[in-house]
Amino acid sequence: MSTEKASEPKVGVSGRKIVYDKDGKPCRTCNSLTDFQFATTGIKPAKAAAKKPVKDAYKDIPPDVEVIGKSSWTLLHSIAATYPETPDNKQQLDLKQFLKLFGNFYPCWYCGDDFKEYLGKNEPKVDTQDAFGRWLCDAHNEVNVKLGKPKFDCNLWKQRWKDGWEEKSL
Amino acid sequence: MSTEKASEPKVGVSGRKIVYDKDGKPCRTCNSLTDFQFATTGIKPAKAAAKKPVKDAYKDIPPDVEVIGKSSWTLLHSIAATYPETPDNKQQLDLKQFLKLFGNFYPCWYCGDDFKEYLGKNEPKVDTQDAFGRWLCDAHNEVNVKLGKPKFDCNLWKQRWKDGWEEKSL
Structure with missing residues (x-):
């Protein structure tokens, strides 16, 4: 090796x-x-x-609120991790629009309503990758608190969602 | 009981x-x-x-392409499952816009490029819930084929993603 x-x-x-x-x-x-x-x-x-056995998709059942929630945070934080460090104006407007539509179409209607309310009270920070990653981490923490889960230290969002814990950046 | x-x-x-x-x-x-x-x-x-043990978020590592893919399909199919049966014009336009932005911001850039190419060649069918659910199932199957995974029978998309296998609708 x-x-x-x-x-x-x-x-x-x-x-x-x-x-x-x-x-x-x-x-x-x-x-x-x-x-x-x-x-x-x-x-x-x-x-x-070990190669994972092929799952039988004909036995899988529709995802519940917890699976949908976890999947969605995974996608959103990964979007933050790959959002440009210095986005142009169009990218910033597009991201705001994406978040608004995300709240509209979110499969759990009351969760989507909460997200839209959060968006209304906390303008998304989309001017840099780091600003967006922290804004999203704060939004996630608001939900964590509602669900009685621990808050995450948003100073560490890049280690958790972008770079990993050992290397600061690759 | x-x-x-x-x-x-x-x-x-x-x-x-x-x-x-x-x-x-x-x-x-x-x-x-x-x-x-x-x-x-x-x-x-x-x-x-059994109550799941609380995971230590400070040990979780950034999701890879497979986790991001699975999470994203879960979200998209669940969006189809809750999209209105008879959407109005604004909902249809919003969904198209959401899919376009989804392709733009998708964390794996080459996967996002593939998705946008698919969108360009296959106009999303957004006029009914069933039409969108099938369109999305077809899009997912195109990726399944690329990855050497089995195709799913899109006639069964509602059982898999909306209603479950036992009850047709609740």
Whole structure:
């Protein structure tokens, strides 16, 4: 096992192509975790992860409010993690519009109403990636408090949702 | 254990309020699965589900392409499941706009590009809930094929994402 940096491998441990961002760094949100780790460290996992059995989609049931909530926060925080550091005016307006429509179409109507109320009282901060990531983390904390869950330290949003805990940025 | 229909219980097995839709039916996307089942059947689970341990959010790592993909399909199909049966003109335009912005902001850039390309070639069908549910199922199948996963029978999208397998509609 080598700990040398891989020099931009083309194919990952999974056999799929490694996807890079436009700046040449491996794209965290475009690769599986093991492929991303391989591309950034050159280390192959000691043992290939067991292949997950194919789930029978004809037995899956519609997601409940908790699954929908968790899925949606995953998507929104990942959007924050890939939102431009210095977005242009159109990107800022588009993101505000996306959040508004997100509240309108959210599958749990009372959750969507709460989100729209939060949006109305707390103008989304969309002028930088960090500002948006923190605004979203605050919005998530408001829901955490309502559900009796612990608040998250929003100073750490990038470690949790963008860069991981070991490396500050890749 | 009773199998009688509950008459609109106010509080669920979880201790939380049961949420109803505007038509008076229990809201599937607004309640936890056990609360929804209790509200629709009157049956309490034989044994309360074990309380999940609180996860340490400070150990969670950023989601990879597979987690983001699964989360996003969960959200989109659930949006289809709660989209109006007969949407007005504004709702139809808003949904198209939402899909476009979704493609723009999708955290995996090449997946987002693929989605936008699909949108360009396959105008979203947003004139009824069923039309949109099927359109989205077709879009998902296109990705399934690219990933070597089995296609899903889109005639069954409502059972999978809206009504469940036992009851056609609640």
